[in-house]
Amino acid sequence: MDCCVDRRKVVQGLSGLALGGLGLAQRGRKRIKLAFCSQLLCIIPYEVAQRRGYFAEEGLEVELVYARGGAQALQFLVGRAVDYAATSLDAALQAYQKGAPIVRVLSTGRLPLFALAAGPRSGVRSLPDLQGKTVGISALGNADHVLLVYLLKKAGVDPRRVQYATLGPNLYEALRAGHVEAGMVQEPALTLLKEAGGREIVNLMDLKQAQAHLGGAYEFMGVAVRREEREVRLAEIRAMARALEKALRFVHAADARLIADTLPKALIAGGDEERLKAVIQRYRKDLFPTSVRIDLEAARRVVESQVEAGLLPPSFKVESLFDVEVVGASG
Numbered sequence: 001m002d003c004c005v006d007r008r009k010v011v012q013g014l015s016g017l018a019l020g021g022l023g024l025a026q027r028g029r030k031r032i033k034l035a036f037c038s039q040l041l042c043i044i045p046y047e048v049a050q051r052r053g054y055f056a057e058e059g060l061e062v063e064l065v066y067a068r069g070g071a072q073a074l075q076f077l078v079g080r081a082v083d084y085a086a087t088s089l090d091a092a093l094q095a096y097q098k099g100a101p102i103v104r105v106l107s108t109g110r111l112p113l114f115a116l117a118a119g120p121r122s123g124v125r126s127l128p129d130l131q132g133k134t135v136g137i138s139a140l141g142n143a144d145h146v147l148l149v150y151l152l153k154k155a156g157v158d159p160r161r162v163q164y165a166t167l168g169p170n171l172y173e174a175l176r177a178g179h180v181e182a183g184m185v186q187e188p189a190l191t192l193l194k195e196a197g198g199r200e201i202v203n204l205m206d207l208k209q210a211q212a213h214l215g216g217a218y219e220f221m222g223v224a225v226r227r228e229e230r231e232v233r234l235a236e237i238r239a240m241a242r243a244l245e246k247a248l249r250f251v252h253a254a255d256a257r258l259i260a261d262t263l264p265k266a267l268i269a270g271g272d273e274e275r276l277k278a279v280i281q282r283y284r285k286d287l288f289p290t291s292v293r294i295d296l297e298a299a300r301r302v303v304e305s306q307v308e309a310g311l312l313p314p315s316f317k318v319e320s321l322f323d324v325e326v327v328g329a330s331g
Contacts, residue, residue, distance in 0.1 A: 109221030120197030136183030
């Protein structure tokens with residue numbers, strides 16, 4: 001569960017599970033397909049909207065399509081296999097920069113799902129301590145690498161004085177065993193690492209820490225549609241927005257156990273449900289906004305990080321990817 005959940009049976013069959021039993025009751029509703037990365041902390045608003053009937057209340061029959069990462073979800077969208085893709089802004093920016101004809105219309109996540117953590121045997125206690133050390137990342141150019149470079153520069157540390165070990169999505173074992181001094185991890189790897197004696201250096205899933213280290217929120221999960229279909233789908237996009245706002249408000253107000261119980265059991269099979277509930281309780285109010293309105297300042301921080309990493313030109317304007325007239329914007 002360190003990155004995107006990669007369960008083939010879930011990817012192949014979960015859409016049927018999510019819609020199971022609805023059948024004829026959904027006749028007359030607008031049918032749409034929405035693909036997204038299956039990382040557990042990303043999917044919460046979408047599964048809540050589905051399973052609590054918020055999509056249905058807005059006249060939508062939504063098929064949730066689990067992809068193995070945001071890039072694949074966007075490939076599904078561009079290839080017309082689905083109607084919408086919900087991904088990190090990092091993934092959407094890279095797809096757009098490569099020519100994908102997409103527009104981002106609403107937001108459901110305001111923080112990246114990463115923390116910088118040190119292993120149990122590491123002496124690293126702060127960002128400057130990383131100079132001359134080896135840090136684990138999933139891959140060069142991935143969101144965690146880009147974010148780490150951005151963090152280092154914000155802290156006045158030259159990223160060239162840090163070594164990067166590309167370890168794929170499962171960094172926990174390498175950190176626990178001391179193969180690297182520190183690494184960019186997600187949950188529940190961060191919790192497991194701390195239980196094993198490691199330490200949290202910067203946790204960007206915590207809004208206060210994101211404000212201290214990044215200057216504020218950092219746009220993450222949101223929904224994109226094919227640009228040429230924006231007008232004809234406007235009413236359904238707004239219906240989706242209303243449903244997701246209901247879900248976001250539920251996530252803020254409900255008990256973490258009730259939120260966790262909303263998730264498909266197939267996705268958390270083999271995991272520690274109690275630990276998952278504790279993770280949801282800790283992060284739900286920080287990770288998720290209460291509105292789907294686009295935060296342009298948060299989005300500009302993501303663009304800045306990608307410009308710093310050399311993935312976007314300095315002249316790039318984030319407004320070219322967003323359509324703020326659909327549900328509005330802040331910042």
